[in-house]
Amino acid sequence: MLDKGFLNKLNRLKLNYNLSINxxxxxxxxxxxxxxxxxxxxxxEYIHGDDFRKIxxxxxxxxxxxxxxxxxxxxxxxxxxxxxxxxxxDFGEPKKSYFLKNIAMAFSYISLNNLDRLNLYYQEGTxxxxxxxxxxxxxxxxxxxxxxxxxxxxxxxxxxxxxxKAYESGISIIISDLFTDExxxxxxYLSYMNQKIIVLHLLDKKELKPDLIGDLRLIDCETMVDNxxxxxxxxxxxxxxxxxxxxxxxxxxxxxxxxxxxxxxxxLLIEEIIFEKLIxxxxxx
Amino acid sequence: MSFFSPINFLxxxxxxxxxxxxxxxxxxxxxxxxxxxxxxxAVRDIEANTPWQRLRKNILLILQLLAFIMLVFFLVKPYLxxxxxxxxxxxxxxxxSLSMSALEDDESRFNKAKKEIEDIFKNLKSGAVVTFITMxxxxxxxxxxxxxxxxxxxxxxxxxxxxxxxxxxDTLSLIKAMTKNxxxxxxxxxxxxxxxxxxxxxxxxxxxxxxxxxxIETLSCKKIGDSLGALIDIVNYGNRDVxxxxxxxxxxxxxxxxxxxxxxxxxxxxxxxxIPNTNIVKAEIDAEDAIRADNVRYCVLxxxxxxxxxxxxxxxxxxxxxxxxxxxxxxxxxxxxxxxVKGYDLYIYDGRLPSSLPTxxxxxxxxxxNLDGVVKVNKMIKEGILSVSEDxxxxxxxxxxxxxxxxxxxxxxxxxxxxxxxDEAIGFKGVKGNQKFVVLGFDIHDTDLPLKYSFPIFIQNVxxxxxxxxxxxxxxxxxxxxxxxxxxxxxxxxxxxxxSENRMKIAPPFPVSAYNNTNEVGVYTIExxxxxxxxxxxxxxxxxxxxxxxxxxxxxxxxxxxxxxNIKKNAMINIKNFFLILALLFLAAEWVVYNRGY
Numbered sequence: 081m082l083d084k085g086f087l088n089k090l091n092r093l094k095l096n097y098n099l100s101i102n103x104x105x106x107x108x109x110x111x112x113x114x115x116x117x118x119x120x121x122x123x124x125e126y127i128h129g130d131d132f133r134k135i136x137x138x139x140x141x142x143x144x145x146x147x148x149x150x151x152x153x154x155x156x157x158x159x160x161x162x163x164x165x166x167x168x169x170d171f172g173e174p175k176k177s178y179f180l181k182n183i184a185m186a187f188s189y190i191s192l193n194n195l196d197r198l199n200l201y202y203q204e205g206t207x208x209x210x211x212x213x214x215x216x217x218x219x220x221x222x223x224x225x226x227x228x229x230x231x232x233x234x235x236x237x238x239x240x241x242x243x244x245k246a247y248e249s250g251i252s253i254i255i256s257d258l259f260t261d262e263x264x265x266x267x268x269y270l271s272y273m274n275q276k277i278i279v280l281h282l283l284d285k286k287e288l289k290p291d292l293i294g295d296l297r298l299i300d301c302e303t304m305v306d307n308x309x310x311x312x313x314x315x316x317x318x319x320x321x322x323x324x325x326x327x328x329x330x331x332x333x334x335x336x337x338x339x340x341x342x343x344x345x346x347x348l349l350i351e352e353i354i355f356e357k358l359i360x361x362x363x364x365x
Numbered sequence: 366m367s368f369f370s371p372i373n374f375l376x377x378x379x380x381x382x383x384x385x386x387x388x389x390x391x392x393x394x395x396x397x398x399x400x401x402x403x404x405x406x407a408v409r410d411i412e413a414n415t416p417w418q419r420l421r422k423n424i425l426l427i428l429q430l431l432a433f434i435m436l437v438f439f440l441v442k443p444y445l446x447x448x449x450x451x452x453x454x455x456x457x458x459x460x461x462s463l464s465m466s467a468l469e470d471d472e473s474r475f476n477k478a479k480k481e482i483e484d485i486f487k488n489l490k491s492g493a494v495v496t497f498i499t500m501x502x503x504x505x506x507x508x509x510x511x512x513x514x515x516x517x518x519x520x521x522x523x524x525x526x527x528x529x530x531x532x533x534x535d536t537l538s539l540i541k542a543m544t545k546n547x548x549x550x551x552x553x554x555x556x557x558x559x560x561x562x563x564x565x566x567x568x569x570x571x572x573x574x575x576x577x578x579x580x581i582e583t584l585s586c587k588k589i590g591d592s593l594g595a596l597i598d599i600v601n602y603g604n605r606d607v608x609x610x611x612x613x614x615x616x617x618x619x620x621x622x623x624x625x626x627x628x629x630x631x632x633x634x635x636x637x638x639x640i641p642n643t644n645i646v647k648a649e650i651d652a653e654d655a656i657r658a659d660n661v662r663y664c665v666l667x668x669x670x671x672x673x674x675x676x677x678x679x680x681x682x683x684x685x686x687x688x689x690x691x692x693x694x695x696x697x698x699x700x701x702x703x704x705x706v707k708g709y710d711l712y713i714y715d716g717r718l719p720s721s722l723p724t725x726x727x728x729x730x731x732x733x734x735n736l737d738g739v740v741k742v743n744k745m746i747k748e749g750i751l752s753v754s755e756d757x758x759x760x761x762x763x764x765x766x767x768x769x770x771x772x773x774x775x776x777x778x779x780x781x782x783x784x785x786x787x788d789e790a791i792g793f794k795g796v797k798g799n800q801k802f803v804v805l806g807f808d809i810h811d812t813d814l815p816l817k818y819s820f821p822i823f824i825q826n827v828x829x830x831x832x833x834x835x836x837x838x839x840x841x842x843x844x845x846x847x848x849x850x851x852x853x854x855x856x857x858x859x860x861x862x863x864x865s866e867n868r869m870k871i872a873p874p875f876p877v878s879a880y881n882n883t884n885e886v887g888v889y890t891i892e893x894x895x896x897x898x899x900x901x902x903x904x905x906x907x908x909x910x911x912x913x914x915x916x917x918x919x920x921x922x923x924x925x926x927x928x929x930x931n932i933k934k935n936a937m938i939n940i941k942n943f944f945l946i947l948a949l950l951f952l953a954a955e956w957v958v959y960n961r962g963y
Contacts, residue, residue, distance in 0.1 A: 168399035259402040297393035300401040307401045308393050319407040
């Protein structure tokens with residue numbers, strides 16, 4: 081998994097997300113609630129009942145009016161990470177599952193480092209399991225434990241399972257290859273559940289650009305459905321178009337529900353993905 | 366489109382193994398992928414866009430099948446009938462001579478030509494007028510100016526190839542005459558011979574390719590003493606050496622078998638001696654060659670044709686003239702009475718008799734003197750009533766004659782009197798031993814008989830009786846040619862039995878016309894019914910090997926230049942190469958498809 085130097089680098093990163101957080105416990109995340117952090121937010125006139133300890137006496141000296149100095153409130157945020165453990169994620173060179181674990185680890189680390197509450201969701205059999213709320217860096221070992229023990233054997237679609245749970249408002253990070261027709265429903269549901277959604281679309285380079293040849297019977301590793309395909313330029317062309325439409329469709333769905341989308345290919349290194357790509361698209365900062 | 370070799374369509378069965386092999390071929394390699402989610406959509410898309418996508422999956426099979434089918438089409442040799450054949454006035458000539466019966470790929474040249482002609486008939490321009498001529502020994506107009514396709518086709522189907530020789534000159538002059546005042550006409554000439562003529566609009570359809578053939582060109586027989594000798598000439602019209610068996614039949618029995626080795630384009634003469642005396646000699650070679658009719662030849666000997674007659678006389682111009690009317694008789698005269706003569710078929714003693722008669726021929730005696738055992742003269746009479754009895758010697762003879770004197774004869778007991786004077790014999794005939802006798806008891810100079818029209822008939826009757834003259838003169842004829850049948854004047858009915866045992870009455874009515882139904886090779890029997898006897902004569906019908914057997918000749922003529930000329934003249938457009946090119950194109954396409962991994 082990630083080494084120490086890498087984790088140190090992650091210390092500098094935060095989830096870049098403008099959430100109007102006004103609930104939850106105090107945490108490391110700015111909220112739009114006014115609180116008692118050291119960061120100045122605004123002035124306002126004193127009204128009866130305000131804590132007079134917060135009166136700006138310098139302003140009173142100048143304007144002979146009572147002003148209250150307001151400060152930012154830093155609150156914790158809830159980060160849900162949905163891990164697609166379907167068997168299709170066990171493919172690729174290097175495997176998509178490897179990327180999933182690393183990226184999940186990175187996001188978990190960043191979240192825990194920023195005093196956010198973290199919940200990892202993953203599929204086991206036909207159930208959607210969750211890690212329970214984790215907080216603080218000392219929960220990291222549990223995260224590692226969970227990620228290490230992930231089994232990419234699931235043969236059913238995770239997305240309908242997501243829709244069966246209720247979530248507190250927060251950030252939902254979906255890491256999946258999204259080979260599902262339930263994506264839209266899920267996004268809709270999560271959006272309804274007041275989630276800011278980050279979609280990390282993980283695809284193998286061979287899924288992006290197949291190098292198949294000849295007459296093939298393609299067998300789906302999850303459903304075992306087979307499909308006879310005689311590979312020819314036309315069908316490759318059609319695949320490319322289908323792939324484009326597929327990605328475009330996901331992008332549009334994501335955009336519609338205010339989500340951030342990023343397509344991640346296993347051609348890149350993990351470092352490149354986290355420190356360059358995800359920063360570039362504004363998921364991390 | 367028509368086909369020269371439709372039998373090759375059987376090769377189409379070869380498509381079945383191709384399809385089976387294609388079915389047996391493992392179609393798809395299994396490959397486990399993360400998901401077929403996108404592939405399913407991609408395939409669905411492409412099938413929606415191109416409905417014949419399913420076909421594309423099998424494009425290799427389709428190309429293979431097409432290439433194969435094109436090859437089969439190449440093999441069946443398809444051809445198109447060009448517009449050249451679609452003139453308003455079409456004259457089609459079909460050679461039905463023997464050489465057209467040569468086999469080409471198990472089908473005779475004649476049948477091939479017939480098929481082509483049938484195609485022409487089927488594809489006739491509407492309103493076109495067709496004259497259909499066959500060429501055998503003489504040209505025959507089978508259908509003249511006909512517009513009816515079905516009639517033409519029916520008539521075409523009835524025509525059979527003959528053993529005849531073609532008569533090119535008569536046929537061409539007939540065509541020339543027919544086309545003299547015509548403009549819009551076309552002549553299509555189906556033959557396997559070379560024609561070099563200056564008829565405009567003549568399309569020569571050369572049927573057939575050079576073939577090897579062996580023929581018995583000559584079979585001639587001769588009587589040598591008591592047996593026969595036969596000279597047989599066998600010709601190999603082929604470019605391969607041939608070993609074959611020559612069988613000689615005497616009558617119906619095999620007499621001899623010779624093994625014959627014939628070099629290419631060479632001939633061999635075989636002389637066979639001491640064949641038992643018979644009427645019919647047959648020679649046959651056992652060869653599986655292109656023409657079978659010329660592998661057998663017959664020779665007929667109807668006895669010796671020329672009869673030798675010795676006349677002992679001091680001069681009898683009437684008798685001499687009457688005898689020499691018969692061309693079959695060689696007449697020898699002498700005025701000396703020789704005793705020790707022999708070798709003649711008939712001895713005529715006119716007024717003089719030797720002391721002893723010859724023993725080998727028949728005897729005709731006029732105005733005799735006494736001779737023991739044969740004739741006894743009783744007395745000379747100067748008057749009496751002449752009467753005759755009915756006899757073959759007097760058939761068609763009006764014996765109402767006058768006589769100045771005659772001798773009354775005493776006929777021996779083997780004799781039959783047929784001329785009487787006052788019921789006493791003055792003329793008789795009979796058979797003594799193996800000799801026939803006719804005796805007349807008067808000198809014809811003492812009668813007015815020579816002045817009567819009956820005289821030559823009477824003499825002929827005597828000669829017929831004494832010489833068995835009712836034989837067939839012409840004993841050999843070529844197929845299809847007419848033959849004069851020599852019928853005895855006494856015959857009541859004449860029949861001809863052909864080699865297939867078909868009996869045909871040719872007379873009455875008399876006179877007998879020439880017999881033309883001689884297509885079949887073999888020995889024909891002439892049956893003459895004379896009173897209650899049946900006389901058999903024979904004649905042989907053989908093929909004209911000199912003109913018809915050499916079907917290898919075309920090799921020399923069929924060189925490159927003339928092939929090119931023929932193609933120009935050829936009205937059947939051979940399109941087999943087109944299919945060969947198509948087959949190659951399909952193969953090339955298959956190769957491209959295979960390499961590009963469609």
